[in-house]
Amino acid sequence: MPILSPFKSTVLLLVLLLSSCKGQEDKKAAASENEEQVLVPEITVAANRIQNYLPLLQDKRVAVVANQTSVIFQADGYTHLVDSLLNRQVNIKTVFAPEHGFRGKADAGELVKDGVDTKTSLPIVSLYGKNRKPSQEQLSDVDVVLFDIQDVGVRFYTYIATLQLVMEACAEVGVPVIVLDRPNPNGHYVDGPTMLKEHTGFLGMTQIPLVYGLTIGEYAQMINEEKWLEGDGKADLTVIPLENYTHASDYHLPIRPSPNLPNDTSITLYPSLGLFEGTHINAGRGTEFQFQRYGASFLDSTQYNFDYIPQPNFGSKHPKEEGKKCFGKDLAKSERMNAVSLEWILDAYKNCPDKSKFFRTNSFTKHAGTPLLQQQIEAGLSEAEIKATWSAKLESFKKIRKKYLMYN
Incomplete structure (x- = not known):
């Protein structure tokens, strides 16, 4: 692995x-x-700046929104945020778990169940399933919510949707929210189609581009100040900032943020190859190179010199094209991306003899944020022609984004 x-x-x-x-x-x-x-200078994540937020938790009943990335780094490794806070006598009442669960072992889209953490005996409340927003009852014995999850800066990566719903729930009952900021490995650019209001949902709750170039703390402030919470509500929000981070920083994630993003290459390719999630093309799930390759059994094999067979594995119990020889491209040696690329989805569509097998239209619209991208691909537009239609909305978003940048 x-x-x-x-x-x-x-x-x-x-x-x-x-x-x-x-x-x-x-x-x-x-x-x-x-x-x-x-x-x-070392980038210091907000979780490591304990002296900045520990006083805000003392003598409070605390709920923590966390997963396997919620750690405090040490010279010899790291400790989980929840374990560290318990050792400091912080009164944690509940842990809210996002997609993939508290320990990060569930498949993408798999129901995450409520339960009890075997290590700490704390109750785990799932925010991925029927209950995606904390209820008033679940917040009734909480004085403050602490949010600490590593994001990757892509709109359809669901952790920012969880953030927004947590902020919304807290605003409704007057519970403060503290966000511990972490670097965005795709925070050095803004690109991609912008979500249309009529297609918003858990894969994109606000009208932002596919890649939005903000840390999760900056994005929390944008949500709050732009009044994107239901009913124009506003959370009592505190963001604990990073130290020595800029948006140009090439940050290497020490822990995979979800089961199918195993390394830096998968994370940098995810904005581009993630669009395959709305198609019948396999994007490396069921292999050890998730989001570093793509292919399908029904693509024209004469156009490719690379093939692989997806099989059930960690993070993908039933991958697309399971057990079938997939013809496609290996992108595992790709360099860091500075833009969303449409090269690969255009290539796959071109080399799909039966175009009816390509798109899962409803899912693709949710991932792209608009039905227009599918229509443009089907109409044979070039990458340059498609990207030209993104420009106006990208420039408009960048002006809004500029107001919330906490780092150079």
Whole structure:
């Protein structure tokens, strides 16, 4: 099983101090002797800034919205936020679990059940299933809600929908919300089609682009100040910020944020290959290279020199095209993306002999946020032509986004 890149507490960069030696060998040698190591400041996640939020929890009844990524980093690894808070005598009443569950083991879309955490004996309340928003009863014995989940900056990744519904529930009953901020590995750009109001839902609750370029803390403030909560409500919101983070930071996630995003490559490709979720094409689920390849048994095999067979595995009990030889492309060596790419979905559609087998229209519309993208692909528009239709709404969103940027 592939694992994520190890957490980089400090990155050492070798900087060559070269003078304009004009080709003189003695000056080149002198420059080599002047090599030095420059320390790049460590990105500190908000969970590690305990002194900033612990006073807000003392003598309070606390609910925590968390999953396997909710950790405090240490020199020799990490501890879970919930465990650390319990050790500090914080009175945690409930843990709310998002999609994939508290320990992150459920498939995408799989019902997450209520239960009890075997390690802490705390009650676990699912926010993925019939109950996606905390009820007034579930918040009746809570003084504050602490939210700490690693996001990946893609609209249809459901953790931001959970955030919005938690904020909405808390606003309705007057319970404060504290968001512990974490870096966005896709936070360095804004791109993709913008969600249309009539298609909003759990895969996109607000009219934002596919990739929105905000940390989860910045996005929480946007939700609040733009009055996107039901009834124009407003949560009592506190965001604990990151240290030493910028939107240009190339952040390596130490823990997979969900079962089918195993590494940096899958996370950077997810905005583009995630669109395959609304089609019958397999995007690597059922392999060890989720969101790093795509293919299907019904694509034209003569157009591809790569194939694979999806099988049930961790994170995908019943992958699309299970047990079938899929013809497609291997993207595991891709570099960090700076835009949403339509290259691969256009390629797959072009090489699908029976076009009726391609789209799952309702699901694709929910992922794209608009029915227009499917119509454009079916009409044979190029990537450049499609992207040109995104521009106006992207520019409009960037103006709103600018108001909520907490980091350079």
